[in-house]
Amino acid sequence: MSTLGENLKKIRKAKKMTQKDLAQKSGVKQSVISDLETGNAKSTGSILELANALGVTAEELKKGIVGDTLEPSNVVIVKPNxxxxxxxxxxxxxxxxxxxxxxxxxxxxxxxxxxxxxxxxxxxxxxxxxxxxxxxxxxxxxxxxxxxxxxxxxxxxxxxxxxxxxxxxxxxxxxxxxxxxxxxxxxxxxxxxxxxxxxxxxxxxxxxxxxxxxxxxxx
Structure with a gap:
């Protein structure tokens, strides 16, 4: 079973975003994102912020599902600047x-x-x-x-x-x-x-x- 860090990296790359891009858009420090993707951190309190910045739900991020492959949803994800x-x-x-x-x-x-x-x-x-x-x-x-x-x-x-x-x-x-x-x-x-x-x-x-x-x- 893939880890949160692996799922994060997969979705981030699918969205054509660098770690720096994701850090600026989510407000989560780039070092935290790097630690997650390399396995140096197992969990984070910023899953919702990362998911919103990637355009997926928190559950999709945990499962490694790229949002573009999902069926259309009537739920609008709010992505604050x-x-x-x-x-x-x-x-x-x-x-x-x-x-x-x-x-x-x-x-x-x-x-x-x-x-x-x-x-x-x-x-x-x-x-x-x-x-x-x-x-x-x-x-x-x-x-x-x-x-x-x-x-x-x-x-x-x-x-x-x-x-x-x-x-x-x-x-x-x-x-x-x-x-x-x-x-x-x-x-x-x-x-x-x-x-x-x-x-x-x-x-x-x-x-x-x-x-x-x-x-x-x-x-």
Whole structure:
């Protein structure tokens, strides 16, 4: 009887997908996929994500059935687009999405339909609390133009190798600076100088009150 890893490899190749393609589409780390296919891992809690990305059901993946050979079904498999959760170190070196090595991304979250190159950052610290709490995920759109930003917009800026997100303030005389939403945070005002590079606009925030790693039963 074939193993899950063998079935995964067979279906992936039938779909003409590389391990990297499957990792980007499913949000499962490429190293996990590789371990499964080589037999170094016997089971995974990500069967559903892998199956959705391959266009088959979890049961078909376990049995090694290629979806295209099945009889038509009235069940529509939803395949969500996924966006990477970048580290603040990656954000500090960000120039565009292509500049990021996606094989180094450890976490992916669903991507809204209106975003193409958006990515997530996990909030650290209390500089923008209580609006944004540590552990929140902010969605950043790098395709917007800095000149289109308005006073009050939350933006991500990198300065040298550091990245931060703060509220953009534009004074009536045209002067611009960043401000922390938490009035107790110091420094509360950050000047926007020639060393500051606009990364993108914060367009959404996701807060999980509880998250647990899904586990599957093993025989």
């Amino acid at each position: 996924m966006a990477p959760v970048l580290s603040w170190v990656q954000a500090g070196t960000f120039t565009n999405v292509e500049s990021i090595d996606m094989s180094q991304v450890e976490e992916w979250l669903p991507l809204p339909d209106e975003c193409t190159n958006c990515f997530y950052l996990k909030v650290q610290g209390i500089s923008n609390s209580p609006d944004f709490l540590e552990g929140d995920y902010i969605l950043v759109d790098p395709d917007v133009y800095y000149n289109d930003m308005q006073s009050g917009d939350m933006i991500v800026v990198r300065r040298f190798e550091d990245a931060t997100f703060k509220k953009l303030v534009i004074e009536t005389d045209g002067a611009r600076y960043l401000q922390a939403l938490n009035p107790e945070f110091k420094p509360n005002i950050i000047p926007l100088d020639e060393d500051c590079n606009f990364v993108g606009q914060v367009v959404d925030c996701v807060r999980y009150t509880y998250r647990a790693k899904r586990r599957t039963k093993t025989n």
